[in-house]
Amino acid sequence: MRVLIIGGTQFVGRHITEAALGRGHDVTLLHRGRTGADLFPQARHVLADRNGDLAQLEGLAFDATIDVSAYVPGQIRRLADALPDSGQYVLVSSVSVYDQPPAGYTEDGPLYEAAPGDEDVTETSYGPLKVACERAAVERFGDATLIVRPTYVIGPHDHLIRFTWWVERIARGGEVLAPGERGSSIQYVDARDMAAWIVAMAESGTAGVFHAAAPAYAPERPFSFGDLLEAMVAEAGPPGTTLTWVDPGFLLERGIGGDELPLWPAPDRDAAVNRADPSAAFAAGLSPRPLRESIRDCLADARTNPRTAPQRLTPEREAELLREWHERQR
Numbered sequence: 001m002r003v004l005i006i007g008g009t010q011f012v013g014r015h016i017t018e019a020a021l022g023r024g025h026d027v028t029l030l031h032r033g034r035t036g037a038d039l040f041p042q043a044r045h046v047l048a049d050r051n052g053d054l055a056q057l058e059g060l061a062f063d064a065t066i067d068v069s070a071y072v073p074g075q076i077r078r079l080a081d082a083l084p085d086s087g088q089y090v091l092v093s094s095v096s097v098y099d100q101p102p103a104g105y106t107e108d109g110p111l112y113e114a115a116p117g118d119e120d121v122t123e124t125s126y127g128p129l130k131v132a133c134e135r136a137a138v139e140r141f142g143d144a145t146l147i148v149r150p151t152y153v154i155g156p157h158d159h160l161i162r163f164t165w166w167v168e169r170i171a172r173g174g175e176v177l178a179p180g181e182r183g184s185s186i187q188y189v190d191a192r193d194m195a196a197w198i199v200a201m202a203e204s205g206t207a208g209v210f211h212a213a214a215p216a217y218a219p220e221r222p223f224s225f226g227d228l229l230e231a232m233v234a235e236a237g238p239p240g241t242t243l244t245w246v247d248p249g250f251l252l253e254r255g256i257g258g259d260e261l262p263l264w265p266a267p268d269r270d271a272a273v274n275r276a277d278p279s280a281a282f283a284a285g286l287s288p289r290p291l292r293e294s295i296r297d298c299l300a301d302a303r304t305n306p307r308t309a310p311q312r313l314t315p316e317r318e319a320e321l322l323r324e325w326h327e328r329q330r
Helices: 012-022 073-082 126-141 163-172 191-204 225-236 248-253 269-273 279-283 291-304 315-329
Strands: 002-006 026-031 044-047 064-067 088-092 146-150 152-154 175-179 188-190 208-212 242-246
Touching (some): 002 012, 012 026, 012 191, 064 073, 064 191, 073 126, 088 191, 126 146, 152 163, 163 225, 175 225, 175 315, 188 191, 188 291, 191 208, 208 279, 225 242, 225 291, 242 315
Parallel strands (some): 002 026, 002 064, 026 044, 064 088, 088 146, 146 208, 152 188, 175 242
16 A cells, blocks of 8 residues: 655654554655654655645655644645545544533534634644644545544654653652642553554545544543553552642642643543543554553653653752642641
8 A cells, every 4th residue: 555644753653654664555754854854764755844835746646645744724735735646534633623522422522613724723723723624634535534533642752752751750759749630531542553553444444533542431430640640650660659649729820730740631621532432443443552561661762762851840840849738738
């Protein structure tokens, strides 16, 4: 199968490229050459900015086009104009398209109103723009389009350093500041599992909309942020590692939020979208690996390829906040 991957050298795209090459497909990567230009010498590299001239795609034809880097609908329309022989179009979207969905929501859950145009991508506009991207995809590439809506994506090579930041922090041991409510819902998907599944779906020509999330939502006991951090302690924490849960109001008053403490589910919106029903994807072959395997592999990757995450909570600031929190509790 001839596969074009838009943005196939970083994190999710990198894992999709590895999966496609591993299955013996003829892979072409469209990227700017800023990261991963030395990766995948067996693939064809087309260096271009999708926001500009895509003339280098002229005359090329594919059986599947997998797009992991569309954030505004104009990017999809320009791609469709430049690539009339795209094959099946696969869009990696996000559960951020949902507007306060009910617990256990399916792919028919309530969406935001689509953004009217190519706006700047902000925390507020991200979801509506993704809705607009999905609509542009179906309009331009037809009903055979496959749309994948992941929750938090984890795994090796994560340049956003969210899940991996927590694994590294817990691996240092000691008293760990855990933000917010232990029971806040959270879901995730290992990028490697999603990548292998996406390639298999493209091979079969499966169309439609699917959540990529784990674990399955359980109304009686949703998987929580506490469960996630405790799994990290069990797998990566040295003896004596403890979690201290700190009230979200206390942290927000001191300017500590999701930038400093990533994956922290906000009390309303993030908790809502982290209660997705992934049963359609499971029935279609998505098979999540054990969480502790993801934790172990992320820690090994972090130690082999150390990265620095911007604006994360420093050890000094964490210790200061914990001292203040304990004093407040006396």
